[in-house]
Amino acid sequence: MNKIKISSVSYTNSKPFVYGLQHSELINEIDLSLDIPSDCAAKLIDNKVDIGLIPVAAIPFVPNANIIGSYCIGSVGAVDSVFIFSNLPIEEVRTVKLDPQSRTSNNLAKVLLKFHFKKEVEFTTDANADTDALVLIGDRTFGKKTTYPFAYDMGKEWMNFTGLPFMYAAWVANKQIPESFVKEFDKALLMGLNHREKLISELPIEKGIDLHDYLMHKLDFTLSEEKLKAKDLFLKLITEL
Numbered sequence: 212m213n214k215i216k217i218s219s220v221s222y223t224n225s226k227p228f229v230y231g232l233q234h235s236e237l238i239n240e241i242d243l244s245l246d247i248p249s250d251c252a253a254k255l256i257d258n259k260v261d262i263g264l265i266p267v268a269a270i271p272f273v274p275n276a277n278i279i280g281s282y283c284i285g286s287v288g289a290v291d292s293v294f295i296f297s298n299l300p301i302e303e304v305r306t307v308k309l310d311p312q313s314r315t316s317n318n319l320a321k322v323l324l325k326f327h328f329k330k331e332v333e334f335t336t337d338a339n340a341d342t343d344a345l346v347l348i349g350d351r352t353f354g355k356k357t358t359y360p361f362a363y364d365m366g367k368e369w370m371n372f373t374g375l376p377f378m379y380a381a382w383v384a385n386k387q388i389p390e391s392f393v394k395e396f397d398k399a400l401l402m403g404l405n406h407r408e409k410l411i412s413e414l415p416i417e418k419g420i421d422l423h424d425y426l427m428h429k430l431d432f433t434l435s436e437e438k439l440k441a442k443d444l445f446l447k448l449i450t451e452l
């Protein structure tokens with residue numbers, strides 16, 4: 212049988228999932244690559260992989276997209292790695308630089324600025340642009356909370372706005388995946404989540420982030436009804452931007 216091709220996120224947030232996959236029997240049946248989120252999405256859209264841990268904002272662009280399994284990358288309130296970092300208070304921000312590695316959080320920034328903060332701002336993808344604020348996600352945010360005058364945690368702001376948790380990335384397939392595989396896949400992911408304490412003890416200490424708090428409490432990996440509701444609302448709001 213051909214191996215099932217899977218693209219997972221290369222950031223610390225996904226290490227429990229990767230640990231579970233790498234330490235299960237399933238590793239012999241899959242071809243696992245680790246990519247930045249925008250590449251996870253591109254690979255799934257281009258059918259270079261069968262399953263991807265992809266930004267939820269990219270789901271509408273995946274042919275035959277179906278969310279599989281019981282886990283995701285989410286948070287119930289603050290997440291500690293998805294920020295608008297700013298030189299000015301949000302009320303005064305006029306220009307925002309987007310993060311090329313992101314699909315969800317760039318759109319989340321647009322949704323929050325328009326519907327929550329009620330601001331019309333200019334967005335740019337030009338890496339060299341000098342802007343009032345910028346979107347940044349993943350490990351590159353570690354330690355930066357205190358280097359900018361203002362740091363807006365978008366998981367927290369989404370909660371303030373909607374009262375809902377948030378789902379940043381979901382396991383999505385672009386074709387029907389056998390149920391028996393999904394069952395084993397879920398088992399491997401859960402095993403990884405259950406080994407977080409061990410995994411954390413082996414991670415290098417990062418300045419400016421409490422990795423134990425991040426992986427055990429800030430991130431919330433359960434694909435709950437509430438997170439699905441948040442995903443639907445988020446995708447609807449994107450169409451109204």
Ligand SMILES: C=C(O[C@@H]1C=C(C(=O)O)C=C[C@H]1O)C(=O)O
Nearest residue numbers: 248266292313314315316349379
């Ligand atoms: C919590 C995070 O969630 C993520 C944010 C994503 C995005 O903005 O597109 C995609 C995948 C996840 O890695 C993070 O990267 O810090």
